[in-house]
Amino acid sequence: MRVLHxxxxxxxxxxxxxxxxxxxxxxxxxxxxxxxxxxxxxGGDVTADTVATDRSGSRKVAGFPVSPGYPLTLRRAIADFEPDIVHTHYPLPFFPETAALCAELADVPLVLTCHGAFEMNWTSLIGAFGSIYNRSLLHASLRAADRIHVSNDAIPGEFGLFDRYKSKLTTVPMGVDTAWYDPDAVDGDPPYPIDSGTMVVLFVGTFRRYKGLDTLIAAFDQIEGIDSRLVLVGDGPLREDVKEAVTERGLGGRVTITGHLNDETLRRAYAGADAFVLPSPTMSESFGLVALEAMAMGLPTLVTSESGVGRVLAQETAGIVVEPNAPETLAREIESILTNKQRYQGQVKAGKTLVADRFAWKSIVECYRTLYREVA
Structure with missing residues (x-):
């Protein structure tokens, strides 16, 4: 099978x-x-592409990549590669529409993955654009797609974009490389300062509104009676806001911001932590793969009930699901998991078992191969 993304x-x-x-x-x-x-x-240095890659020149406009040459680059790649499937990805605007048109011109089946959705409101320019885009151009891509893929069953109902395309919907979760995210395979110290006896609460993600970092920082400020450190792995538009929130609460000595980490260093960050928190308060976090990576690494993991991964874990014994935007509740749950040894060990075992049984890439990849064969 030849697959072009x-x-x-x-x-x-x-x-x-x-x-x-x-x-x-x-x-x-x-x-x-x-x-x-x-x-x-x-993204800068692209000399280490992990798969054959064609890149079109671009610039950012309002935070989104815009590439006038992308349609020609894609058409040439399709003609040269002769794929059996074109697989495109939403919500970045215009790229799914371009893929749909190029796939149709080449008579190649199209799979569209929905990773989330544009904010839709009329209170900001981006929100207004999202409202117009989702109600117009996006539907051209959804109509053209032979199959629409989502990572969990909550996405279609949450975003309200797929009512007329239910017959095309397929749910396949994201996968975790359990051979890589294995605590026994890690060598080296964590990439942050840690004193003996200090318990580390870890977050991994881009610093954006929908990640819920304000809730996490407020919750960490309320943790009592535990020698603990909050480590924030990532970067993004809200970096200065995050630093300001940490400073205002007097947490500068207990919070570390590492910036983005490469795969090996990130694995050491997981291995050095004691618990993981993904406090995203909405389905803008349509899945939350880092939570499953943390589970695979043996970390008790706390998520919110409104995130994609929270919807998945709500029916499982693995993972601690809390209400969104509730710092006090989150603080008490973090305290509980760090001080209750029996609960801690139960979460470690349940999390690793869940990921190995349901989310390991070695089995998940076969679901995608089946999807492609059905469409091709």
Missing amino acids: ATGTFLPVKGGCPYFIHHLTRHLEQCGDTCRVVTTDQ
């Missing part, structure tokens, strides 16, 4: 969509399939 961003850009494409293409090729990615030049 058409996307606005790819590694080294950080984020759920680039990492998903990276892991999916790598595991597909391990199964004997051939993959290619057509994307933009966002």
